[in-house]
Amino acid sequence: MTAELTPDFTEQLTKNFDADPTARLLQNAVATTPIDKVAIDRRVVTSIDHSVSELLDDWSATNQEKSGRCWLFAGTNLLRAGAAKKLDVKDFEFSQNYLLFWDKFEKANFWLESIIETAGDDVDDRTVALLLDRSAEDGGQWNMFTALVEKHGLVPKTAMPETNSSSNTHLMNRDLSVVLRQAARDLRKRAADGASGEELGQAKADVLTTVHRLLSLHLGTPPDSFVWQWKDKDSGFHRKGTMTPQEFAAEYVTIPLEDYVCVVNDPRHPYGQTFTVAHLGNVVGARPVTYLNIEVDLMKKLAVEAISGGEPVWFGCDTSQMCDANLGIWDAKLFDYDAIYNVTSDLSKADRLLHHESLMTHAMLFTGVDLLDNAPRRWRVENSWGSEKGDKGFMTMNDNWFGEYVFEIAVRRDALPADLQAALEQEPTVLPAWDPMGALAR
Template sequence: MTFGHDDSRPAVPRALTPDQIEAYEKDFAARPANQLMQNAVTRTSVDDVALDRRVLTGIDHSVSHHLDDWKATNQKQSGRCWMFAGLNLLRAGAARELGVKDFEFSQNYLLWWDKFERANHFLEAVVETSDRAVDDRTIAHLLTDPIGDGGQWNMFVALVAKHGLVPKSAMPETDSSSATRAMNRALKTLLRQGAAELRALAPAGVEAQREHKREVLGAVHRVLSIHLGTPPRRFLWQWEDKDKEFHRDGWLTPAEFAASYVKLPLDEYVCLVHDPRESSPVGRTFTVEYLGNIVDAPPVVYLNAEMELLKRLAAETVVGGEPVWFGCDVAKMMHGDAGVWDARLFDYAGVYDAPFTMDKATRLLHHDTQMTHAMLFTGVDMVDGSPRRWRVENSWGEQKADKGFWTMNDSWFGEHVFEIAVRRSALPPDLAAALDHPPIPLPAWDPMGALAR
């Protein structure tokens, strides 16, 4: 009996060899289906070839419970989906209060404050970690994207709490709010340069670093004001309702406007997530190092729960008359023109004759999935007490789907939705009690710290 390595078997080569490549080519040529797929995919999109038309034609946009009667918004060439979804959640109540058919808060106003606060948040992280080597993994993560557009539910709530809101007319969109790339390019360079300068000042102490931080933030303020305009401190608010009746509230601050027209108790909402990794126990809270946008704001905290609870609470909330903010991995199994998602929408395994077998936990661990986009559930199709499909307000304009409102089959929810924002009072008592315990910290690069764009 022989133990260990079997020396009688030839070693598998480390490098690709001519014989191995020839074997692959012969195997490919020997299968007629491969030639058929090659002919198809070289002339058209692989998604068109892989599309399961039975799944696509089996989906329609009707749902049993439907909340939206407003127009879909458009984030355009920016990564503000989390902000749009949050403001879309609030605008229905504001429209009712104002007596108007459609209403939008200023997304540009929140973008300005998010960028300015996030610059300060980043620079403070640099000060705190300036004793570490520049190739430290946390430093590398911070420097990779010091001021991107993406965000999280808690970051949205923190912005509204500190800076209030204004109507879109008080700070309308600009070219750079709708297409942020050029502005972000300048901001990233300024902040990375600022990081280098702050790290060099570390021997002089924290106060010297923070004094220089004021100069860096001054440059950031100028860039933001040039690209986005100046956020109003006060504005005259008057409007005409749907019955042509004129109203005037007079001069308001953003905080006063938010207090009057935000009809949901944002401080009562919690972020419920589905993280199926073995390292993330259900019923525990988590936070991610250096994730956030406002220094000294409450941290971004997630409460991990089973997927069936996320579905049940989302459905109950929509049936109860309130939309639901959620985050997902948006591009998986998505048909953009039709505006639908289904877990079995594309048969890639059939096209490539290759298995795609990773479950959600494995995809998270191996960087094949993370939250990439935030939207709003505005409808649900209930059958025998269970959700069958979901109606989704996207922020990609009115050109696709049902005038910008998409349809998600419930199979997709389980595989690709990561989090929802719900009221604490909706949670089971044992799960609500978990919110009172300190969250487990995850490293800055953990995939659950991904930002929705």
């Protein structure tokens, strides 16, 4: 049955709108002002300040610029506090560009392996189409961060500083996508013509040679070694000598990354179970991206305990929802869109995941929490959007936003209850490549 829009129907809608003085007033406002400035609830804004009872950060916020490297920034921000303390410096940054280079190169190899694996499927197959859409993404996940550090180590920012393309990845990604999609066409054709695994492997190696050249031109060549020397906060000079990236990571990563696990809150699935997502990862041969699903109240408890113990917390969320970046605040009721549009929004967290309304879009770092009667009321967040937004680059999240839009945190395995530690040993359920929990933080 087809029900087309009739002139009578649309005419009546227009009459109804014109007869509503509130609608006309809002039309005047929205026609000349961004909707979020009209919809923002001033009562929420004025109820928030940036103070918290438990505060860890005494360093400057970082800036990912025009790139999708938030997950790398959040990861290195987690590590830099310990490194700065060991170096006796006020502030310190690991090179995010160094990790970006190796992530891009490893991702290209991982992606080409997936193309070869799915070469027998139609090019319009949903998984193949998704792979082709995601040929050169910046984003990542916690396990992808640790895989890079474990394999390639770390260097200080001075050993591999930012370039134009690391700070603005669009054009590099555009050109890398062309190289990889052309390679996908050629590899699929070779496979269809009966090429052996060895022949496909050599063809992939040829593509990776081009990828390495492209990345080196845009990002610089990652150092095999460098001379490390620095001045401490009292201007004392230190020279460690020549170090490799692996040696530098072993010396200045002060927390046991291998002991961290990623826990998520996904109400679509049973709690206490693990899952992964097909074709999700960056380093071939690394531990797979695995999630343990837990209730959100337990996730909050784990985050509070880590912060109270002196350790920031890496987390992933949907920062596109109910956020004012300039003010640096998140609240589940920050914008009253319902009053403007005369609707009732009642999608649950599970509904939003199921109906493509929400997914993890961004990774940041919890560096503080405000506790009242031992319960969190708001959270302090280190973002990677520079020092101009929020409280010199640090943001404030009301606890109601955490429950709705935070999806995952990285915690030490031994912080989990015994039954959940045991659950980590189970074989994870594999979700399809297009599942929203396979989204990459940018």
